[in-house]
Amino acid sequence: MKEQALALRLDDPGASSKRYEVYSDHRWNIKGIHISANWLFLKYMQPFKKWGPYREMRGSEWFEVFDILQRHDARLTVAVTATWVVDKNRLIPFNQRFPEEAAALKEGMQQGLIEIANHGLTHCVLQDNLFKPKLFEGNRQYHREFWDWLPLELHEEHIQRSQEILQSFFETDVVTFVPPGNVYNEATLEIAMRYGLRYLSCQTTPGSSNSLLVLGNENTIPFHDRELVLYGVDWLDKLLTNHSETDFGFVRELGSQKVPGN
Ligand SMILES: [Zn+2]
Numbered sequence: 001m002k003e004q005a006l007a008l009r010l011d012d013p014g015a016s017s018k019r020y021e022v023y024s025d026h027r028w029n030i031k032g033i034h035i036s037a038n039w040l041f042l043k044y045m046q047p048f049k050k051w052g053p054y055r056e057m058r059g060s061e062w063f064e065v066f067d068i069l070q071r072h073d074a075r076l077t078v079a080v081t082a083t084w085v086v087d088k089n090r091l092i093p094f095n096q097r098f099p100e101e102a103a104a105l106k107e108g109m110q111q112g113l114i115e116i117a118n119h120g121l122t123h124c125v126l127q128d129n130l131f132k133p134k135l136f137e138g139n140r141q142y143h144r145e146f147w148d149w150l151p152l153e154l155h156e157e158h159i160q161r162s163q164e165i166l167q168s169f170f171e172t173d174v175v176t177f178v179p180p181g182n183v184y185n186e187a188t189l190e191i192a193m194r195y196g197l198r199y200l201s202c203q204t205t206p207g208s209s210n211s212l213l214v215l216g217n218e219n220t221i222p223f224h225d226r227e228l229v230l231y232g233v234d235w236l237d238k239l240l241t242n243h244s245e246t247d248f249g250f251v252r253e254l255g256s257q258k259v260p261g262n
Pocket residue numbers: 011012015119123180181
């Protein structure tokens with residue numbers, strides 16, 4: 001007998017932040033002089049590097065993930081970033097940049113194993129190419145997309161375009177919104193609502209906004225494609241084995257259980 005439903009959520013397929021978000025929080029203090037590992041090449045090296053770079057997942061790895069999900073009778077919400085950023089003027093739609101991975105995800109979705117969620121258009125700030133790695137500092141803050149210091153028209157353009165790309169390729173309604181880096185404001189959510197999104201899933205306090213149903217990460221185990229690339233897809237098998245009593249559904253199912261009348 002399985003226990004109450006939780007959701008599993010994997011973020012970042014398609015996000016170029018895995019290539020560009022490089023920073024380090026290492027610091028040395030040598031005779032009163034502070035030196036940060038964000039200098040030049042140090043932030044790319046173990047043990048100093050914190051996030052990227054790491055590679056995108058392969059289509060074949062997704063099929064292994066689907067086998068694991070089936071074996072554990074589990075479901076997974078996959079939060080996809082709709083375009084890969086080359087530079088501020090060049091965004092490549094997910095299904096064109098990673099056709100094999102996109103086809104695999106579509107198949108998994110059609111088999112009912114995964115839900116496709118919206119993880120932004122770019123995952124980063126395009127303005128002035130701020131997302132690019134810096135010589136002497138980290139760039140983490142620019143690998144969030146919906147900052148309140150960016151114009152709301154830009155929030156709208158990103159939400160509209162990302163919904164168009166994801167919904168037309170996957171031929172499905174995308175209703176779960178996962179703002180990159182948990183950064184958004186109430187106006188972002190109102191815009192998201194207008195483009196068909198219904199549930200907010202990220203690290204935030206659950207509760208209601210005037211638009212989306214704010215689920216937060218409550219009853220959700222969030223992780224990234226990074227874990228599967230760095231530790232192998234068996235990482236997911238182990239996680240599900242450790243939670244063998246838990247019934248894993250989609251984020252959107254957590255949401256629909258909370259909507260009165262459903
Ligand atoms: Zn992300």
